[in-house]
Amino acid sequence: MLYALCFLLFMIGLYCAVVKKNMVKIVIGIMVMEYAVNLLLIMLGYRLGGTAPILGGADADGVTKVVAAQFLATVVDPLPQALVLTSIVISLGSLALMISICIRTYAKYGTFDITEIRRLRG
C-alpha cells in the first residue's frame, strides 16, 4: 500500500516533468521523482519498531549468538540508508547543474517558457 503511494508520487513527478512548460517546474518535477525513489529505498529497509543498526562492543560479550540473533531480528536494514545518502548527493549535483543551466538560459532568452525556447528542430 505504502509502496503504491510512493509510485503515485513518482508518477506525479513524471507528469510534472513531462507536461509543465516552465523550466523551473520541470526541474521540480524531476526532483519529486528522485525523492519518491529515495523514499521507496528507505521504506524497503525500514522495520516498525526497529532499532538503529549499531552493534556496540558491550552487546557482543556474554552469550554472543543470542545477542546477534536478537540484533538481526530487530535492526533496520542499513544498506538502503547508505544508498539514499549517495543518491541525495548525486541528485544535489545534478540539481545544481540544472538550475545553473536554467539561469544561463534565462539570461540568453529572457524567459523560462520552453515553448518559446525553440531554436533547435528537426
Added chain:
Amino acid sequence: MSAPLPVFVAIPLVTAFVLPALGARFKSLATFLANLATIALLVLAVMSVGHPQVYQVGAWSIPLGINLVLDGLSSLMLLAVAVVSAAAMLFSVRYTEQYTAKTKYLSLFLLMVAGMNGVVLSGDIFNLYVFLEIASIASYALVGFGCEHEELEASFKYMVLGSIASAFILFGIALVYGNTGSLNMAYIAKAIQELGMNPGLAFALSLFVAGFGLKAALVPFHAWLPDAHPSAPAPISAMLSGVLIKALGVYALSRLIFNVFGVSVPVSWVLIALGVLSMVIGVFLAVGQWDFKRLLAYHSISQMGYVVLGIGIGALILARQGNPLWASLAILGGLFHLANHAVFKSLLFLTSGSVEMATGTRQLKQMGGLIERMPYTRASCAIASAAIAGVPPFNGFWSKMILVVAAVQARLYVLAAVTVLVSLVTLLSFLKVQRYVFLGELPESLQNTRENKGSMLWAMAFLAALCLFMSLLVLVPSLRNLILQPAVDTLLAGVGYSATIVKL
C-alpha cells in the same frame, strides 16, 4: 600482466581534479597531462585484454563489498572507450583553443571517461548507477559548454531526459533490491534463478529497458540525441556518439538482460523491435538533414539500431533454445558493429569538427569543393563514410554482413532485408555529404580555407587506420579469440555469469 582494476577509474578521476587547479596559466601542461592520462588508459586497456579478473574494493568479500569485474565484454568496452577518448583528446589539443576555459573542459572530459570506465567495470548494480551519473552529469555540462542559445537549450533537454532515465534506473534498482535482497549482479542473478520472475522484477526490468533505452537513444526514446550531440564541441560529440551511448545504454542493458535477468522470448522481441525502429526511423530522418553534425547524430541512432538488433536476435535464438552457434554469430555481429561504430562515428564527428573549424559553418549547402583545400580531412571522411555505409574492405561491411547472415539463419528474412535496405539509404546520405562538402564548386567565402594541422590530423589518421584494419579482428582467428569472442561468450553464458564471479 595487467593493472589492478581501480586504476582505470582512478587515473582519469585524479587527473580530472588536478587539472582545474593548474588554471589558465599552465594550460599547455594541463593539456599534456590530460593526453598522458588517456594514452596511459589506452596502454593499460590493451594490456588488460585477455586477463579476466575480479577485484574486491577495499578487500571486502563479495556479498558485503563492491566488486569490479573485468570479463570479455568489459574488456571490449574498455578498449573502445580508451581508443575513442585517446583520439578525441588528441583532437581537442587544437580544437578547444577556441574556448576560454580549456582546463575545465579537459577536467569534465576526464570525469566522463572515469564514469564510463566505472560503468563497464562495475559488478555491483548501485555502483553502476553512481558511475553512470558521473558520466552523465559530466556530459550534460559538456553539451552546454559553449553557453550559446542552442547549446544551453540542447543541454537542458538532454539533462531533463537523462535525469528521468536515471530516476527510472534507480527505481528499478530499488525494486530489484527489495525483491532479491542484494545489489551484487552475480547474487541478484542467482536469486532470480531461485525465485523465478515475479511482477516486481518484471516491472524493474521494464524500467531498466526504458531507462537505459533513454540513455542509448533507441527510437521511441531518441528525442534528445539529435539536439545534444551536434551542440557539443566536436571531440565531445565523438565521445558521446562513439562510446557514451554504448557504455551507458547498450552495454548496461545487455549486461542486465543477459547476465542478470536471463533472456526470454518477449524481452528479445522488445530488443529486436527497438533495434529495427531505431535503424529505420533514424536513417530516414538522417537523409533529410542539411546540418552536417545533425545528420551524423541521426545516423548514430540508426547504427545503434544495428547493434541492438544483433544482440536481440542472439537473445531470441538463445531464449528459443536454438543453435548457440547462430546466437553467437548474431551477438558477434552486434558487438563488432558496436566497436566499429565507436571508431567510424567518432572519426566522422572529428572530420565534421575539422571542417567546421576551417569553414565556420556546419550547413552542407554553404560548403563545397573542399577536396583541394582539405585533402587529409577529405580522405579520412571518405574512409569513415565508406565504413559506415558498409563498403567492402572497411570494417562496417563485415559487421553488417555478419548481422545479415545471422538474421537469415534465425529465419528473420524481413529483418535481413531491412538491414540491407537501411545500409543502402546510409550509403545514399553519405554520398550526399561527400557531394556537398568536398566536391562541387568552392564558394567565394571559403576561398581562404586551410587544412587543420598537427594533432587534429594525427587523431583522424589514427581512427582512419583503425577503420581499415579493424576487419582483421574477425578475419584473423587468433585476434577474434582474443578480443571479440570472449565478449560474445560473456553474453552467451547468460546467468551462468553469477557462477563465474562467485567462483573467481
